Amino acid sequence: ADLPNVTILATGGTIAGTGATSTTTVGYTAAKIGVEKLIEAVPELKTIANVKGEQVFQIASENMTNDYWLTLAKRVNTLLRQSDVDGIVITHGTDTIEETAYFLNLVVKSDKPVVIVGAMRPATAISADGPINLFNAVGVAGSKDAKGRGVLVALNDEIQGAREVTKTSTMLANTFRAPELGNLGYVVRGQPMFYRASTRKHTTATEFDISRLDKLPEVDIVYGYANAKRLPVDAFVAAGDAGLVHAGTGNGSLANPVKEALKEARAKGVVIVRSSRTGSGITARNGEANDDELDFVAADNLNPQKARILLMLALTRTHDTGEIQRMFQTY
Numbered sequence: 001a002d003l004p005n006v007t008i009l010a011t012g013g014t015i016a017g018t019g020a021t022s023t024t025t026v027g028y029t030a031a032k033i034g035v036e037k038l039i040e041a042v043p044e045l046k047t048i049a050n051v052k053g054e055q056v057f058q059i060a061s062e063n064m065t066n067d068y069w070l071t072l073a074k075r076v077n078t079l080l081r082q083s084d085v086d087g088i089v090i091t092h093g094t095d096t097i098e099e100t101a102y103f104l105n106l107v108v109k110s111d112k113p114v115v116i117v118g119a120m121r122p123a124t125a126i127s128a129d130g131p132i133n134l135f136n137a138v139g140v141a142g143s144k145d146a147k148g149r150g151v152l153v154a155l156n157d158e159i160q161g162a163r164e165v166t167k168t169s170t171m172l173a174n175t176f177r178a179p180e181l182g183n184l185g186y187v188v189r190g191q192p193m194f195y196r197a198s199t200r201k202h203t204t205a206t207e208f209d210i211s212r213l214d215k216l217p218e219v220d221i222v223y224g225y226a227n228a229k230r231l232p233v234d235a236f237v238a239a240g241d242a243g244l245v246h247a248g249t250g251n252g253s254l255a256n257p258v259k260e261a262l263k264e265a266r267a268k269g270v271v272i273v274r275s276s277r278t279g280s281g282i283t284a285r286n287g288e289a290n291d292d293e294l295d296f297v298a299a300d301n302l303n304p305q306k307a308r309i310l311l312m313l314a315l316t317r318t319h320d321t322g323e324i325q326r327m328f329q330t331y
């Protein structure tokens with residue numbers, strides 16, 4: 001009775017995946033097992049929390065969309081307003097875990113723990129990582145120590161912060177890292193041990209409110225590489241995008257034809273954010289491009305997929321690039 005009340009929101013992914021044999025760790029099908037079965041597979045959960053399950057949707061996370069995010073975030077906010085919910089665990093595919101984590105980090109309006117968990121091996125595999133990951137995630141979500149730390153990602157006995165975490169390996173169980181910045185802590189026997197905290201504003205301290213939104217502004221990503229052409233930029237602008245993130249080479253550098261296309265896009269009102277494809281470090285304002293002159297925004301150290309999320313949310317508030325740059329230094 002003294003145990004915390006944790007709701008598990010299931011969304012699919014490999015943690016709910018099944019393969020043809022116990023050694024099928026590649027080539028399985030994600031998003032097959034329902035939330036009740038996931039909970040039944042870990043009877044130990046009952047020793048650390050009163051758990052309830054809800055299937056919000058059932059997808060492989062490469063099929064995540066803005067609409068699914070709005071549905072999920074609204075459900076999380078509704079549940080966290082209830083006094084009989086102490087924390088939430090979201091089971092999720094690992095491919096876009098970092099994006100969902102950062103989106104929720106900016107729009108959840110509660111300091112109760114929200115912990116996202118997945119698995120790198122399907123539920124049917126030998127040494128499946130899903131059950132232990134779920135056990136640990138429920139432990140973290142039920143812990144008072146996890147309150148007020150922003151949305152957390154817990155896998156492989158580690159706890160990562162939503163803003164910095166990224167998937168770094170196509171296959172390893174320790175795929176989640178915060179490059180150069182490190183994890184926030186560990187989970188030992190279902191108990192979180194925290195050593196660091198994210199310093200950027202999150203959850204209750206953000207200016208974003210999705211409660212009345214049923215659509216997010218269209219923002220896409222264009223990739224930087226040798227021989228890059230302006231075609232993708234022009235196509236996204238023609239499709240009516242409100243913003244574009246450039247996943248630049250190095251410190252967000254822009255190939256001349258792409259820079260020209262982005263300049264023209266900006267003149268048409270599209271907001272441009274310069275990020276980097278390198279995976280770590282800051283894309284500095286007025287570094288590889290003169291952002292003041294071009295009226296572009298620099299992404300700080302957000303990777304392109306996270307810069308896309310912040311730009312979408314920023315565009316729900318303003319189109320002023322000075323204000324949007326402030327948001328990129330704040331969240």
Ligand SMILES: NC(=O)C[C@H](N)C(=O)O
Nearest residue numbers: 013014060061093094095
């Ligand atoms: N490990 C995984 O969960 C990968 C899967 N494709 C997903 O993101 O749903």
